[in-house]
Amino acid sequence: MAEKKDGALIILMSGDMDKAFAAFTIATGSAAAGKATSIFFTFWGIKAIQKGNFTGQSFFGRMMSIMNRGGINRIGPSRFNFWGIGRWMFKKMMKDHKVTSLEELRQMAIDLGVRLMPCLTSMEVMEIKQEDLIPEAEEPCGVATMLEQAFQSGATFFI
Numbered sequence: 001m002a003e004k005k006d007g008a009l010i011i012l013m014s015g016d017m018d019k020a021f022a023a024f025t026i027a028t029g030s031a032a033a034g035k036a037t038s039i040f041f042t043f044w045g046i047k048a049i050q051k052g053n054f055t056g057q058s059f060f061g062r063m064m065s066i067m068n069r070g071g072i073n074r075i076g077p078s079r080f081n082f083w084g085i086g087r088w089m090f091k092k093m094m095k096d097h098k099v100t101s102l103e104e105l106r107q108m109a110i111d112l113g114v115r116l117m118p119c120l121t122s123m124e125v126m127e128i129k130q131e132d133l134i135p136e137a138e139e140p141c142g143v144a145t146m147l148e149q150a151f152q153s154g155a156t157f158f159i
Contacts, residue, residue: 015044061127
């Protein structure tokens with residue numbers, strides 16, 4: 001008989017506010033239920049665990065950082081962002097309806113022991129260093145580490 005798998009792995013590929021909100025909501029729900037929970041941040045998803053400082057050493061790396069600096073308070077919704085107005089509007093609406101902010105939700109995930117696993121390849125391509133990430137982020141890892149988490153998890157979500 002196969003061993004029962006438990007826990008959740010969330011693969012966050014999107015850097016959109018609403019998708020990061022979904023990832024952290026699922027993660028906190030899973031962790032609050034006592035399940036081992038990890039989020040693997042790849043490509044634009046890394047922006048949710050980035051400090052928000054400028055990054056990049058090459059011309060293209062610096063340009064990418066200027067166009068999309070990252071940081072949980074800088075990411076906008078997938079629709080209706082309108083140069084940051086949508087982000088402001090959604091934050092206000094969430095506050096008005098007493099919905100936990102994205103920054104608070106991320107902190108809740110950290111407090112509940114959710115593993116924050118940044119993708120090494122994405123970081124190399126976008127010229128993001130470990131020190132550009134929040135302190136709670138683990139050492140960058142590759143697909144083999146992410147797959148091991150997936151094999152050990154009872155549920156895997158791709159956002």
